[in-house]
Amino acid sequence: MKKHDKKNASEEDLELMGEIPVEDTIQCSEEEIRKTLEDIDIRDDVDEGSEEETSEASEETSEENESEEDPTAKELAEMKDRYMRLLAEYDNFRRRTQKEKENIYSDAVAEVVKEWLPLVDDIERAVASSENMDETSVEKVAEGIRLIGKQVGNVLGKLDVKEIESEQGTEFDPNLHEAVMHVEDDSLGEQQIAQVFQKGYSCRGRVIRHSVVKVAN
Numbered sequence: 001m002k003k004h005d006k007k008n009a010s011e012e013d014l015e016l017m018g019e020i021p022v023e024d025t026i027q028c029s030e031e032e033i034r035k036t037l038e039d040i041d042i043r044d045d046v047d048e049g050s051e052e053e054t055s056e057a058s059e060e061t062s063e064e065n066e067s068e069e070d071p072t073a074k075e076l077a078e079m080k081d082r083y084m085r086l087l088a089e090y091d092n093f094r095r096r097t098q099k100e101k102e103n104i105y106s107d108a109v110a111e112v113v114k115e116w117l118p119l120v121d122d123i124e125r126a127v128a129s130s131e132n133m134d135e136t137s138v139e140k141v142a143e144g145i146r147l148i149g150k151q152v153g154n155v156l157g158k159l160d161v162k163e164i165e166s167e168q169g170t171e172f173d174p175n176l177h178e179a180v181m182h183v184e185d186d187s188l189g190e191q192q193i194a195q196v197f198q199k200g201y202s203c204r205g206r207v208i209r210h211s212v213v214k215v216a217n
Helices: 002-019 022-130 135-158
Strands: 161-163 177-183 192-198 201-203 206-209 211-216
Touching (some): 022 135, 135 161, 177 192
Parallel strands (some): 177 211
Antiparallel strands (some): 201 206
């Protein structure tokens, strides 16, 4: 009985399976496939969206880096412009200073020569007069020389040139005097000037020429 029941049950199952339409089975499979494909499309969309978000994030990062670099590039450009302007100004200043120095020197020489020209004229006249000089005109020549010496003093005074004090008995100063000889002289103290061989001159505190002297003791 039991075996027969089992057989009958199997036959019934087969009959039931045979009664199920084939189209329904295929439709279920198609739905499952469609659902699976939809799931795959959703994943693809998610992946594409993530890729787009990553691309946008990278673009934003690049823009931020460019925005951060822009101020630095602008500052460098401004510094370069300032440097070029400063270089041009310095070059103009150097040329202008050089030209001013040359003009100052030329003006100084011209001023000095202008003061000495009258003295040169007197010397030329004295030389011309000496060609016809006789024994009685010696005094006149001496007087003319004294006048020329006076003119020299006047010219030096206008140029602010002064004679360095170096008379006999003056204390020797190595900054102003140049000793070329030493002598024992009881009438003079130690390191005092005994004789002047050549006068010295200074201009506004600057020594033009030292006095050449003989120093005692």
